[in-house]
C-alpha cells in the first residue's frame with residue numbers, strides 16, 4: 001500500500017484518551033512489525049544481526065560464563081533497540097521535513113551518533129569477552 005493511501009488507524013490520539021481497550025496482542029504485533037520493517041529496510045541492522053549470530057555462536061563454542069553472556073545479550077538488545085529508534089527518527093524527520101533543514105540534519109546525525117556510540121561500546125565488550133579466549137585457543 002502506498003505510504004500516502006489512507007489506512008484505518010489502530011488507535012488515534014483522539015481515541016487514546018477515551019480509555020478504549022487496546023489489546024496487548026495488537027501492541028506486540030505492531031511492535032514486531034516495526035522491528036521487522038527496520039531489519040528489512042536498514043542495512044546497519046542486518047550487519048548487527050550478522051554480528052549477533054557470530055557472537056552467540058562464539059559464546060556457545062567458547063563456553064563463555066554467565067556474566068559474559070549477560071554482557072553479550074545486553075549489547076545485542078541495545079544495538080537492535082538503537083538502530084530501530086534510528087529508523088523511527090529517520091521516518092519522522094522525512095515526514096516532517098522532506099526538504100533540507102538544519103534541524104532535520106541534526107536529528108538524523110544525532111540518531112546515527114547514538115547508534116555509533118552503542119556499536120563502539122559493543123565492539124569493546126566483544127573484544128573483552130572473546131579476544132582472551134580466542135588468543136588462548138590459538139596459543140595453546
Ligand SMILES: Nc1ncnc2c1ncn2[C@@H]1O[C@H](COP(=O)(O)OP(=O)(O)OP(=O)(O)O)[C@@H](O)[C@H]1O
Nearest residue numbers: 044086090097098099100101102104105108109112
Ligand atoms: N531533510 C534533511 N535535511 C538535512 N540533512 C538531511 C536531511 N535528510 C538527511 N540528511 C543528512 O543526510 C544524512 C543521511 O540521511 P539518510 O536519511 O539517508 O539516513 P541513512 O543514510 O539512512 O542513515 P543511517 O545509515 O543512519 O540509517 C543524515 O545523517 C543527515 O546528515
